[in-house]
Amino acid sequence: MTEFNAFAAQLLRRPRxxxxxxxxxxxxxxxxxxQLPRWARRVAEFGPGTGxxxxxxxxxxIDPGELFLYEVNPVFCRMLRDRHPDVTVFYEPAEALAYHGPQQVDAVVSGLPLLSMSAAQQQAILTAAFSRLGPDGVYIQFTYGLFSPLRRSVADSLGLEFTRSPRVWRNLPPAVVYVYRRKRN
Ligand SMILES: C[S@@+](CC[C@H](N)C(=O)[O-])C[C@H]1O[C@@H](n2cnc3c(N)ncnc32)[C@H](O)[C@@H]1O
Incomplete structure (x- = not known):
C-alpha cells in the first residue's frame, strides 16, 4: 500500500x-x-504517521538508534517498523516519553494534532516533552491554524517562548512551523 493510501484509509477510520x-x-x-539544532544527537518524534x-x-x-517514535495508530506503527527497523517505534501516546524511552533528548519533532486537543492533554504532552529536554532543547510543531497551537496557559506553566516560520503554501492545507523553547532569564 502506498503511503498516501495508508494515510487516507486511517483518516477514514480514525479522523480525530x-x-x-x-x-x-x-x-x-x-x-x-x-529546525533541529545542529548539535542535536537524540530526537523523539510524536505522531510520525507514515514517516x-x-x-x-x-x-x-540523526543515527537511527538515537531516534524514538511515539505513535498511537497500530497500522502506522507496523509501517514504520518495516521501513525503519533500526529506529525505536513505541506504540504509545506521546505522553509516554515521560516514563518509557530515553532519559534525555535534544529535540522533539511533533506532527500531533495539538489544536484539537484539550488543555489537559496538551499539558500532559508538553510536560512529558520538557521533562526529557535539556535546557536548550526544542519542541518543533506544525499547525494549520492562524496562531500558536499551544494554549497560552500551557506555554506559561512551562515558561516557554516560540519562534514561527512563514506559512508553507506547498502543503495541504498550508502550515506554519513553531519552535518552542524555555525562556531565558
Ligand atoms: C496530522 S497526522 C501527522 C502525520 C505525519 N507526521 C505527517 O506530518 O504527515 C497526526 C499523527 O499523530 C498521531 N497521533 C494522534 N494523537 C497521538 C498521541 N497522543 N500520541 C502519539 N501519536 C498521536 C496520529 O495517529 C497521526 O499519525
Whole structure:
C-alpha cells in the first residue's frame, strides 16, 4: 500500500486521531527537520504517521538508534517498523516519553494534532516533552491554524517562548512551523 493510501484509509477510520487531509508535503517535512539544532544527537518524534518527517530527520544524519517514535495508530506503527527497523517505534501516546524511552533528548519533532486537543492533554504532552529536554532543547510543531497551537496557559506553566516560520503554501492545507523553547532569564 502506498503511503498516501495508508494515510487516507486511517483518516477514514480514525479522523480525530489523524486530523489531516494528507501526509505533510516534502517542503513542510524538510522545514520541520531543518529546525533541529545542529548539535542535536537524540530526537523523539510524536505522531510520525507514515514517516515522512522521520525520513527527513534521518537524512540530516540523526543515527537511527538515537531516534524514538511515539505513535498511537497500530497500522502506522507496523509501517514504520518495516521501513525503519533500526529506529525505536513505541506504540504509545506521546505522553509516554515521560516514563518509557530515553532519559534525555535534544529535540522533539511533533506532527500531533495539538489544536484539537484539550488543555489537559496538551499539558500532559508538553510536560512529558520538557521533562526529557535539556535546557536548550526544542519542541518543533506544525499547525494549520492562524496562531500558536499551544494554549497560552500551557506555554506559561512551562515558561516557554516560540519562534514561527512563514506559512508553507506547498502543503495541504498550508502550515506554519513553531519552535518552542524555555525562556531565558
Ligand atoms: C496530522 S497526522 C501527522 C502525520 C505525519 N507526521 C505527517 O506530518 O504527515 C497526526 C499523527 O499523530 C498521531 N497521533 C494522534 N494523537 C497521538 C498521541 N497522543 N500520541 C502519539 N501519536 C498521536 C496520529 O495517529 C497521526 O499519525
Amino acid at each position: 486521531q489523524v486530523s489531516a487531509l494528507a501526509p505533510s508535503s516534502p517542503t513542510l517535512c524538510q522545514l520541520m527537520a531543518g 515522512n518527517i522521520t525520513r527527513e530527520i534521518l537524512k540530516l544524519g
